[in-house]
Amino acid sequence: MEKLTIQDIRHGNKENCHQMFIRKSKLTDHADAVFTVYGNGMSPIIRDGDMVAIAFEDTLEPGAIGMFLVDGQIVLRQYYPDGLRAFRPELSSVDISCKEGYQIVGRFITVITEDMLPNEEERAILEEAM
Template sequence: MSLASNLKEARIKKGFKQEELATLIGKSKNVVSNWERGDNKPDADTLFELCDLLDVDANYLLGWESNKQISLSISEQEHIKKLRALDVYGKKAVNSVLDIEYERCNYETEIAEEPMVYIPRVYYSQGASAGYGEYLIDGMDASEIMLPDTPKNRKSDYVINVDGDSMEPTFSDGDKLLVQHTESVNVGEIGIFIIDGQSYVKEFGEDRLISHNPKYPDIIPSEYSDFRCVGRVIGVMK
């Protein structure tokens, strides 16, 4: 895993929002966001400060591995703790499943000789706000992005960036969402919505758009609002 993904995982695991972590290290939220997107990297002093705040070591954060030690992710460390707590029968059961899945995955890797096929999709780099709203105008700049030809990706019609953290921990700032074009979604589904020219990624409620981050209020469109749905979120681009 890269520094960008390791930093994001450690921050979320520790319970920090991007702006909270940024404040603790004396940086702006955009700086942390750029790190987690892989656009930039922290300097050495800041890296060690991040390690102290997030309770991880530099090897893990940087994704380094050596012949003597393998850098484990936080989730991998938790799996090991749970395994050690099992009795002999529990460990035997887990190891049996692990051996079966390891052989299956290695076999699939060996026979996967055909090159990956990719499909084109429209990509909006400035798109749905997961904050207080971002203007979305007709004819906004779009480019093309290539996705692996998978069943989920084939269901998508376009890819759009998340701007903000109101949908954390479900979606984070900078995530690229796979969206299926539709003019309506069911209650409880997450969609892309336009309200008076501003775009949002939110969960659709009975009478409101719901933020998953409790520090952001839900949005209740008025009867006079120009409100419409422009897509259903079906996943995050990997």
């Protein structure tokens, strides 16, 4: 598998990106992108298959959930200055004390729920307007 870069993620790798519509709200208004989660490291809050809204940021407060690029792979974890932690205790933390091999992609905003997505009629109107 080819390693991703921050540019691939933030500017969209055309093969892996598509446009989608989500309802405007106080939460989603700050979203820069929506990603599908693979894995259960952040369950029960964020589960395999969930779509999550991310705000692209270069720094995070300790305890914030963020998306990170670790050795070319995307991970969603809780940020602490000494490591990236999963919610599941059986998963080990990612040591970031050396500050190499990882980059912050952005801050987790929310899990996208069904009520945040347009219904079929709204989606048809939006797509027609494009």
